Amino acid sequence: MSRSLTVAVCGATGAVGREMLKTLHEREFPATSIIPLASSRSVGMKVPYGEDVELVVRELKEDSFEGVDLALFSAGGGTSLKFAPHAVAAGCVVVDNSAAWRMDERCPLVVPEVNADHLEEHRGIIANPNCSTIQMVVALKPLHDAAKIRRIVVSTYQAVSGTGQKAINELETQVRQLFSMRDPEVNVYPHRIAFNVLPHIDVFLENDYTKEEMKMVHETVKIFADPSVKVTATCVRVPVFYGHAESVNIETEKKITPRDARAILATAPGVQLYDNPQEKMYPMPLDAAGEDMTFVGRIREDETIPNGLNLWIVADNIRKGAALNAVQVAEELLRRDLLRVPDADRDLFLD
Numbered sequence: 001m002s003r004s005l006t007v008a009v010c011g012a013t014g015a016v017g018r019e020m021l022k023t024l025h026e027r028e029f030p031a032t033s034i035i036p037l038a039s040s041r042s043v044g045m046k047v048p049y050g051e052d053v054e055l056v057v058r059e060l061k062e063d064s065f066e067g068v069d070l071a072l073f074s075a076g077g078g079t080s081l082k083f084a085p086h087a088v089a090a091g092c093v094v095v096d097n098s099a100a101w102r103m104d105e106r107c108p109l110v111v112p113e114v115n116a117d118h119l120e121e122h123r124g125i126i127a128n129p130n131c132s133t134i135q136m137v138v139a140l141k142p143l144h145d146a147a148k149i150r151r152i153v154v155s156t157y158q159a160v161s162g163t164g165q166k167a168i169n170e171l172e173t174q175v176r177q178l179f180s181m182r183d184p185e186v187n188v189y190p191h192r193i194a195f196n197v198l199p200h201i202d203v204f205l206e207n208d209y210t211k212e213e214m215k216m217v218h219e220t221v222k223i224f225a226d227p228s229v230k231v232t233a234t235c236v237r238v239p240v241f242y243g244h245a246e247s248v249n250i251e252t253e254k255k256i257t258p259r260d261a262r263a264i265l266a267t268a269p270g271v272q273l274y275d276n277p278q279e280k281m282y283p284m285p286l287d288a289a290g291e292d293m294t295f296v297g298r299i300r301e302d303e304t305i306p307n308g309l310n311l312w313i314v315a316d317n318i319r320k321g322a323a324l325n326a327v328q329v330a331e332e333l334l335r336r337d338l339l340r341v342p343d344a345d346r347d348l349f350l351d
């Protein structure tokens, strides 16, 4: 017998929250009730659920989760830390898009195409990885399985939508201001983003890497469940609205030719090969925006080492990098009959 499911979307007025609602509707997630939650600022506001339905936003509170089966969170790390434990205490399974729970040993970090089996261990909170990590592991896991990746060197070209709606607005406003010969206002990023490139995402750490870069390092190891994989990253914000691109260099234990890699990726789940440079065919954010797949192209041998490959990986950071991945996790939980909090774990995340 199918269950009647109540689903809450926390952060429903934001860029990812809206995409979560859209994705739940498009993929016909079997919810009988959807509850959009946001801050007190947005109470009464309407958000679309499909073409014909508008839902009225309620305030996210500690007691918002009575009778809720599943909550998709995308309202920032602080909000997740504060409210997700109360959701779990009410018996609601949380899929969290923030960084708050990703490295917590109690929380699986899941990309369904890569490590869906980690869901079997969940205790109430499942973390969605960082957008840049998700698209990279979707493309690299099949190569890791075939040839064992020893080292990954990645440079990202990340769209402003990853920072949220306010950054989308800021890029648009700055472009308008510059074209009307006005000084652009700089509020969201430390420098102007219009017609610029910022090698700075999230805060700088003691080792001079940014937190975003170290997320790619640690999350990849957790998702692959393989501490032997070495990752080094440079994360860069570019003036693109939707779609992250990544230049990725890998060194493998076993030799893998570009031809082998293309054959493997041609059938890999969630991957679409788009690699015909002679015809000027390679993935670009413009084409990836609004799509579900992770696109891979520019596959070529790294001629400086015996077992090396270069790849170019592009995906929609709001869809596969956030909302879609969260909904796929929810679908997988349902398929595996795991959409419940074990009774013994209800208080696990409360202080």
Ligand code: A2P
Pocket (backbone or CB within 6 Å): 010, 011, 012, 013, 014, 015, 016, 017, 037, 038, 039, 040, 041, 042, 060, 074, 075, 076, 079, 163, 164, 165, 166
């Ligand atoms: P609100 O619009 O009411 O501020 P984005 O990542 O696009 O900036 O969106 C962030 C989302 O997180 C928004 O829906 C925002 O709601 C929500 N949010 C931020 N802080 C809180 C909070 N303290 N409580 C509930 N929702 C929050």
